[in-house]
Amino acid sequence: xxxxxxxxxxxxxxxxxxxxxxxxxxxxxxxxxxxxxxxxxxxxxxxxxxxxxxxxxxxxxxxxxxxxxxxxxxxxxxxxxxxxxxxxxxxxxxxxxxxxxxxxx
Amino acid sequence: xxxxxxxxxxxxxxxxxxxxxxxxxxxxxxxxxxxxxxxxxxxxxxxxxxxxxxxxxxxxxxxxxxxxxxxxxxxxxxxxxxxxxxxxxxxxxxxxxxxxxxxxxxxxxxxxxxxxxxxxxxxxxxxxxxxxxxxxxxxxxxxxxxxxxxxxxxxxxxxxxxxxxxxxxxxxxxxxxxxxxxx
Numbered sequence: 001x002x003x004x005x006x007x008x009x010x011x012x013x014x015x016x017x018x019x020x021x022x023x024x025x026x027x028x029x030x031x032x033x034x035x036x037x038x039x040x041x042x043x044x045x046x047x048x049x050x051x052x053x054x055x056x057x058x059x060x061x062x063x064x065x066x067x068x069x070x071x072x073x074x075x076x077x078x079x080x081x082x083x084x085x086x087x088x089x090x091x092x093x094x095x096x097x098x099x100x101x102x103x104x105x
Numbered sequence: 106x107x108x109x110x111x112x113x114x115x116x117x118x119x120x121x122x123x124x125x126x127x128x129x130x131x132x133x134x135x136x137x138x139x140x141x142x143x144x145x146x147x148x149x150x151x152x153x154x155x156x157x158x159x160x161x162x163x164x165x166x167x168x169x170x171x172x173x174x175x176x177x178x179x180x181x182x183x184x185x186x187x188x189x190x191x192x193x194x195x196x197x198x199x200x201x202x203x204x205x206x207x208x209x210x211x212x213x214x215x216x217x218x219x220x221x222x223x224x225x226x227x228x229x230x231x232x233x234x235x236x237x238x239x240x241x242x243x244x245x246x247x248x249x250x251x252x253x254x255x256x257x258x259x260x261x262x263x264x265x266x267x268x269x270x271x272x273x274x275x276x277x278x279x280x281x282x283x284x285x286x287x288x
Contacts, residue, residue, distance in 0.1 A: 066165050067228065077241035081164070089165025104162055105229055 018094055022057065025097025033095045037086050046083055046095075048073060053096035063093040065103035140169040142280035144287045148180030149193030150220060150232070156288045157181075157235040164242040171283070172239070173276045174267070175249035178288075179256060182248060182263050187233050192220040233264070240266035245279070247271045 011029060012020040017036075019025055030050055034042050042050075052073050056064045066089045070077055084091040093101050141163045145156040156172055163170040180186040194200040194216040195207045206212060224231070230238060239246060248263050248270040260270050271279070 067230075077238055081242050085167070087165055087167025089162070090167065104158055 016090075016094075016100070018099055019097040022054075022097045022099075025054075029097060030095045033097075034091075037084075037091055037095070039084070039091075039095075042095075043083075045075070045079070049075065049080070049083065049088075049092050050096045053092050053098060057096070057098050063096075063098040063101040065089070065101045065105055066092070067103070067105045138169060139163075140280075140283035141171070142276070142283035142285045143170070143172045144276075144285070145172055145174050145178035145181060146176045147193075147288060148177035148186070148190060150190040150217060151193050151197075152288060153178075153181045153190055153232055154224075154229075154235075156286070157232065157239065158229075159286065160244050161235065161239055161242065164239070164244050169243075169283070170239075171245040171247065171279060173247050173249060173271070173280075175252045176255075179248060179252050179258065179263075181232060182236065182246065182267050183258065184262055184264055187236070187264055188231070190217075190232060192217040236264055236266045245269075247276065247279075249273070249276075 011024040014020060017033065019029070031040075031042055034040065034046070039046065049069060052069060053064055056062075056068070056072070064072070066077075066080065069075070069088070069092060070080060075083075080088045080092075089101060093099065141160065143156045143160055145153065147153070156178075160170040160172050174182045180190060191213060194202065195204065195213060200207055200216075202212070202216065207216065221231075229235075236246065246266050246268070248258075248260070248267045250270050250272050253259070253270060260267070263270075
């Protein structure tokens with residue numbers, strides 16, 4: 001566990017940079033994590049994914065897998081990889097302030 | 106979190122006399138792109154999925170992935186066979202049913218059906234959809250030229266996600282720097 005300072009607040013993250021407490025998440029933190037991963041600026045489509053991840057986590061208690069995001073939002077696989085070139089499986093959850101998804105698909 | 110070191114290239118212009126010893130400054134944090142190269146050589150359902158899932162997982166993490174389908178692995182990407190792969194239960198020590206029963210007519214089909222049902226229940230895509238997903242995710246899928254000659258297959262016989270048919274030597278060229286997995 002470590003603490004990192006994103007925007008003005010300091011939040012707790014694990015060694016891979018995932019927020020330990022999803023409640024500490026703010027859109028500013030999301031933009032900061034995204035920028036760190038080379039996504040700048042966050043577009044409306046990015047936010048669509050992030051908002052879905054947050055909503056889904058609130059109801060299921062789990063970070064959605066890429067397959068789930070694609071199926072539920074209707075965003076095509078190709079576009080998901082354009083939005084998150086360094087890996088949508090990790091990045092969507094990370095930017096959304098959630099833990100690493102548990103699924104394999 | 107990683108610490109970003111800006112402009113590691115600036116050392117290039119330093120005068121020789123005031124450059125004490127660059128020995129320790131060697132391992133700059135260089136972002137090396139990870140890559141996996143998977144060789145799929147088997148055509149049964151249970152041998153097809155591991156390679157496809159591992160490659161897809163790599164892509165989901167931003168790791169470059171390529172799959173080389175060779176020998177029976179070509180079945181996985183052959184248009185006529187991709188939707189009809191069988192579970193390899195006969196001759197498999199992990200088979201849930203005794204071999205004496207598995208060898209009976211119709212048993213293998215039943216086993217395959219059961220496996221496919223389980224796969225669908227877990228919301229795992231079928232093989233054809235896995236190949237489409239991999240292609241969309243940017244994984245590179247290749248057919249093996251020699252195996253295709255052996256089986257009398259043309260590129261048109263393979264699914265559209267196979268963009269190129271390559272030789273074993275081409276594979277090693279493309280797999281440079283990759284972690285190689287043989288299935």
